[in-house]
Amino acid sequence: MQRRLMIQTTAALALSAGLAVPALAQETTLRLVSAFAENGIYAQRLQEWVKKVNAEGKGVLQINFIGGPKAIPTFEVGNAVKTGVVDMAMSTGAFYTNVMPEADFLKLTEVPIAQQRKNGAFDAINKVWNEKANMQYLGRMVENQPFHIYTNKKVDKPDLSGQKIRITPVYRDFFQALGANVVTTAPGEVYTALERGVVDGYGWPIGGIFDLNWQEKTKYRIDPGFYDAEVSLIMNLPAYRRLTPAQRDFLNKQVLALEAQNDFWEKYKAEETARQEKAGIQAIKFDAAASKAFRDKAYEVAWAGAEKQSPEVAKRFKPLFAPAAK
Template sequence: MKIFSGLSRKATYLMAAAALAVMAAPMSAKAEDRVSAVHAFPEFLVYTKTFLAMVADINERGKGIVQIDVRGGPEAIGMFEQPAAVRDGVVDMVHTPGSFYGANVPEIDAMVASRVTPMEARANGGAALMDKAHQERFNVRHLGWVDGGIKFHIYMNSEPKFRDDGILDLTGVKLRDNPIYHAFFEQLNATTASMPATEVYSALEKGVVDAAAWTEIGIPQLKWNEFLKYRVDPTFYNTDIGVIFNLDAWNALSPESQKLIQDVVIEWEGKSYADRQAEVAADAKTLADGGMSFVSHSAEAGETYRKMADDSAWARMYERIDGGGAGAETYMALRKAYALAE
């Protein structure tokens, strides 16, 4: 009986060990979440460098918890197709300007016309409102606003002309367009052509366009200054580059993964803001040293010019969300959070 009893105990131990192994296998496989990601712009642009550095930070701190696999940029999925790809779960995470999907989430225009920093928007509840709109309208989380605080100029290959009231006149100018600018450019009477940023160099070279709007930084990297010789001041709008994450994929992550990713993105809101501000003066010097002329509005006309841009963005959002009716509360809350300077 002792022999059989011993064998029984041994068999019990083996069965228990096997059961534990079976239970541990899925736990081990699930211990580290895997996230797929793409970015809108080519790798050489500073905005993509920010994203890749942020991903490297997450991966370093997320060993054993979560790892992000970057599949590439617009060569992997077209930049204008990326928002739909993350919404539909083709990829988990995308780094992209909100204006690329503004027709689906019109609240993004609050960031476009913002007079506050990303950090201020997070502190005053604006970031939470933006995330809520993204979840409800687009099946994604809006995790953060990175490289914020960078504004736009219009760059031209011929000397700018001005109306009698001192505002830029783009009559006859073939301007590269993008959804973020279109309403504003219409007011300036431009002839517009919409195209991805990756096609602009060729379009300038061939004369398809002779002007383009872009941020305060990045023109030298794109080499558009080989053709564009004038910069119109002052700046207008803000970069609205964010990190969005498929809502279903986000909910499937462990709480540890969610916290790590969100915490790091918030850290990079502040870090990237400071880093980009330091680069504005450097890029301006590069352009000036290369022969670009900076042409300014008068102080009064410049403020009117900026207000025209902001008002066009707010008006677009007002119409899209029914700001005078069902969307009035949202409109006013966003205006309060993102336009504090008014």
């Protein structure tokens, strides 16, 4: 009787303080999807991270990896996070511009995520993501992966006139400024589009084309690279706020641990460049002046588009995304 009375008293005190007794030891499971194919390098590293989180988060937080585009189509992932259909996703901003056009601005970061967390960029991003997309921007898991133009038509200057190039919003404005006719498709459709001549080429980071077998249908890569492939973890804002302080702290520490591994991508870039050469993909290189003009134009066109699309946000982001020397 005394034991029962003690338990009831403890429960009553907890409830009076606004706490539910089971919550003291409750484990939360978050549903996670990938906007990229499960067999690709991004999703493979994501799943390794999920295993680590689940091993270390027993009794606190677990992640249920639901899958890639077969679970939720690539361009629907952002809305699934916004509306709470899933709790988390690994995606790139270019894939959820239908939710918020500002998502594409992340490609313009020229400083690493560690510096973004220190110089105010990370907080500025989250302010916009919270307000416009009902999302929490958790962290960035891919860096040092410049985009390139891959084509089956050789060029001797930065001119894509007459070429049909597959795009995402990342490089639409830039490729059009170079004279290309642009075609939007999901990554899973690019191989067939190349095979059938629907497109002459595509934009993509330095890494990852072997995951999709595109090297079989690719002759040239144009150097230098431009922008930086941004692949990040985003989370439904209400789901993030429902986490207990302990759960939120654990999740944030795990994301920081993931970001601490981002030096992997510099090595991966070198390996993929060599691998492309071995596969017969020829690098098209311009002289120093043309290369600088090419890269400068990429950023000028992109920032001009950003300023037109969302002037206030672009103005806020631009000085935070640029190297200190600029």
